[in-house]
Amino acid sequence: MGSQQIDIVMLPFMAHGHLIPFLSLATQIHHRTGFNIAIANTPLNIQYLRSTFHQHQHPPPWIHLFELPFNSAGHGLPPNSENTENLPLDQIGKLVISSVSLKTPFHNFLLDIIKKQGKPPLCIISDVFFGWVVEVANIMNTVSITFDTGGAYGILALFSFWLNLSDRKTDSEEFNLPGFPERCKFHVSQLHEFMRNADGNDSWSRFLKPQLSSSLQSFGCLTNTAEELEPLGLDSLRKYTQFPVWPIGPLLPKQLLNKSPLSSSSSTTQHAGKSSGISAEKFLYISFGSQNTVSRSQMMELAIGLEKSWKPLIWVIRPPLGFDLKAEFRSEWLPEGFEARMKESNQGLLVKNWALQLEILSHKSTGAFLSHCGWNSIMESLSQGVKIIGWPMAAEQAFNSKMLVDEMGVSVELTRGVQSSISRTREKLEEIAHHIRVAVKDEGSEKGSSIKAKDDFISAIKTRKQEVFTSSILDLSANKHCVVV
Numbered sequence: 001m002g003s004q005q006i007d008i009v010m011l012p013f014m015a016h017g018h019l020i021p022f023l024s025l026a027t028q029i030h031h032r033t034g035f036n037i038a039i040a041n042t043p044l045n046i047q048y049l050r051s052t053f054h055q056h057q058h059p060p061p062w063i064h065l066f067e068l069p070f071n072s073a074g075h076g077l078p079p080n081s082e083n084t085e086n087l088p089l090d091q092i093g094k095l096v097i098s099s100v101s102l103k104t105p106f107h108n109f110l111l112d113i114i115k116k117q118g119k120p121p122l123c124i125i126s127d128v129f130f131g132w133v134v135e136v137a138n139i140m141n142t143v144s145i146t147f148d149t150g151g152a153y154g155i156l157a158l159f160s161f162w163l164n165l166s167d168r169k170t171d172s173e174e175f176n177l178p179g180f181p182e183r184c185k186f187h188v189s190q191l192h193e194f195m196r197n198a199d200g201n202d203s204w205s206r207f208l209k210p211q212l213s214s215s216l217q218s219f220g221c222l223t224n225t226a227e228e229l230e231p232l233g234l235d236s237l238r239k240y241t242q243f244p245v246w247p248i249g250p251l252l253p254k255q256l257l258n259k260s261p262l263s264s265s266s267s268t269t270q271h272a273g274k275s276s277g278i279s280a281e282k283f284l285y286i287s288f289g290s291q292n293t294v295s296r297s298q299m300m301e302l303a304i305g306l307e308k309s310w311k312p313l314i315w316v317i318r319p320p321l322g323f324d325l326k327a328e329f330r331s332e333w334l335p336e337g338f339e340a341r342m343k344e345s346n347q348g349l350l351v352k353n354w355a356l357q358l359e360i361l362s363h364k365s366t367g368a369f370l371s372h373c374g375w376n377s378i379m380e381s382l383s384q385g386v387k388i389i390g391w392p393m394a395a396e397q398a399f400n401s402k403m404l405v406d407e408m409g410v411s412v413e414l415t416r417g418v419q420s421s422i423s424r425t426r427e428k429l430e431e432i433a434h435h436i437r438v439a440v441k442d443e444g445s446e447k448g449s450s451i452k453a454k455d456d457f458i459s460a461i462k463t464r465k466q467e468v469f470t471s472s473i474l475d476l477s478a479n480k481h482c483v484v485v
Contacts, residue, residue, distance in 0.1 A: 005117050006064065007035035011106060012149075013127035014045055014095060015084040016290055017376050021149040021224055023049060024251040025125070026063060033458055035122070036062045040109055042070035042102070044082040068105040075101070084291050086325040089194065089394065092291075096129070097207050103132050110140050123461045125222065128155060131214025143464050145457075146218040150375035151225045152247065153233030153403040154396035156180070156240055159216070161191075162208045165200050179240035181232070184406075190398035219464055220244035222457060224251055224375065226439035227449040229382075229432065232407055246457040248450050250379035250436060253358065257383060257437055282367025283312035283348070285360050285386075289374045292393045296320040296333055303334050306348070307341065313348035316355045329353075361386055370414065373397040373404065382410065385433040387425055389414050408432065 008029065012022035019041070026037045039049065046065045053059055072081040075098035077091060084092050114120050123143040126133035137144035148155040160177040167178065173188045188196060198205045215221075225247045227234060238245050284306075288294065294302065299320050306313055319327050329352050331339065342348040357377070360366055361384050368387040371377050378400060381388050388411040390401035404411035410428045441448040447455075 004036055004061070004064075006038045006113050007033075007122045008037045009110065009113070009121045009124045010037060010039045010147075011102075011124065011126040011130055011133060012039065012041060012045075012147075013129050014042060014082055014099060016048070017374060018127055018149045019045060019049060019083075020052070021249075021251045021376070022125075022127075022147065023052065025147065025222070025248070028248075028251070028454065029458070030062050032454060034062075036064070038064040038066055038113070038121075040066040040068050040106060042082040043067040044080060048083070066109060068102050068109065070098075070102065070105075072098070086291065088321075093194070093203055097203060099130065100132060100207075102130075103136065106133070107136050107139075110136065110142075114140065123219075123464075128215050128221075129208070129211055131211035131217075134214050134217045143461050144218045145461065146215045146221045148221060148223040150223070150396060151233060151378075151400060151403070152223050152230045152237045152245070153407065154375065154399045155223065156233060156237045157186075157399035158208075158396050159212055159240065161195065162198075162205065162212055165198060165205060165209070179236050181236070186399075186402070190392070190402060192394050192398070216241055216243070218243065220246065220457070220460065222246050222248050224249035224379070226250065226436060227453070228435040228439055230403070230407070233403065244457075244460060246453040246460075248454045248457065250383065250440070250450075252379060252383055252436075252440075257440055281312060281365070283314060283365055284368050284370060284389075285314050285316075285366050286370040287316040287355065287357060287377070288318075288372040288391065288393065289377060290354070291325075292372045292374075293318045293320055293325060294391075294393075296322070299333055300335060303338050307335070307338065310347065312346075314351060314355070314360060315348060316351045316353070316357075318353055373401040375400060378404065379436075382429070382432050383436045385426075385429040387411070387429060 008026075010022050010026055012018045022039060026039060029035055030037060039046075041049070046067045049065055050059060059065060070082060072095075073079055076094050077087075077098065081087060081091065081095065084095060087095060110120065110124075120140045120142040123145050124133055124137045124140075125145045125147050128146045128148045131146075134144045156179055157177060160179045164178050167175075174185045175188070176182065176184065177186055194202075194204055200209070220243050221237075221241065223234075223237070223245060225234070226249055227247050229250075230247070234245060234247055286302075286306075299317075306315070317329060319325055319329060320333055339350050342350060358380060361369065361380050366384070366386050368389055369377070369381045370389045370391060371381065372394075373388070373390045373392045374395075374397060378388065388404055390404060390411050390413040392398040392401040392413070401411065401413050405413055408428060410425055410432060439448040439450040442451045
């Protein structure tokens with residue numbers, strides 16, 4: 001930290017899909033305010049954040065990356081397991097629960113800041129799953145802000161589900177969630193197995209219920225969406241939480257938002273075009289995110305269906321469920337000779353483990369995206385007007401998929417056989433892509449809704465901080481025997 005003042009402290013959840021939006025938010029806040037920002041996390045996640053800066057460059061002087069001590073083995077996790085990457089669901093559960101152990105080192109980190117600069121930071125922005133930060137912020141006499149790296153509809157569904165488990169005791173496969181209009185019917189098939197089995201006494205319930213409940217005691221919530229994108233989700237979330245909600249997203253790279261589509265200079269798509277000929281027409285892009293995969297039988301069936309479709313494709317493929325996701329991909333997990341036939345017929349390209357998703361989605365030849373419906377992937381796809389075929393797998397992904405189908409009308413859900421008019425979907429996609437660009441527009445006096453929301457948020461925390469300071473001074477004056485430490 002040196003002698004530089006820290007204005008805002010951030011604490012993301014331990015997953016790449018959370019770390020990157022926090023870093024993007026930090027960058028945007030600094031550019032609007034000049035604030036110095038500290039991001040705290042476990043050592044390997046801090047190393048990951050450092051690696052995202054350009055090679056041979058250190059983080060800029062306004063950002064401070066601080067390592068919080070963490071021993072994965074002490075929580076029943078494999079060595080060096082500090083984020084959700086490549087972990088199976090049961091291990092992700094252990095990681096989630098272990099995050100509470102960060103409370104003491106984070107508390108000490110804040111004490112060190114106060115000792116060095118003589119006052120607490122303006123606010124703490126923490127992940128929605130870290131409800132314990134609210135208590136720490138109150139002790140430190142600062143403002144607690146919760147940050148939802150997903151969308152409003154999805155996080156409301158998670159809040160409502162985990163905080164109202166008793167309401168789910170019904171024999172019906174369809175159910176309502178408090179906070180949503182009566183017309184929003186949810187189905188038991190949209191719940192992951194660990195959610196279907198939740199009864200309040202399981203490990204997920206014991207962690208999520210108190211953490212989400214505490215997050216509702218924050219001063220307010222930032223969410224990675226835009227006012228124009230989720231009118232129902234945002235209106236419902238505000239009514240449910242009863243605190244300010246600032247939609248400040250989508251937090252996407254500027255080059256992705258400047259024009260659509262981007263130039264087709266991607267190494268992946270160039271290779272696909274030259275070696276497979278697939279850029280001659282619209283191709284299907286398939287990826288289930290950085291920590292999801294399908295079963296071996298599903299992988300087989302998907303491959304057979306794709307080959308029979310004769311549609312060009314790029315498939316980011318990983319080992320199936322039950323196998324080490326970091327292991328080398330085996331040809332036996334696909335129909336015999338599948339990859340060779342893809343190359344010989346110029347139908348498609350199989351990319352092992354990881355691909356430049358932003359460049360693929362922004363390529364003019366990308367026609368549709370078969371996705372797990374993680375929020376970052378959704379925003380990247382919609383910003384480029386790419387149709388989404390949903391295959392939700394975990395967390396709030398099924399709720400995201402439902403919102404895309406029912407509220408936006410820009411997706412079909414593969415596993416539920418939802419029908420939709422493609423021509424109408426194309427019109428909606430163009431409209432949504434336009435909304436995204438307008439929301440993040442910041443040109444002179446022309447400010448989009450998400451830019452205004454950032455400014456409103458900054459103004460609100462400054463005002464709140466002054467109120468807290470004034471209240472503290474009055475309390476001290478009223479109690480002459482108060483000892484200040």
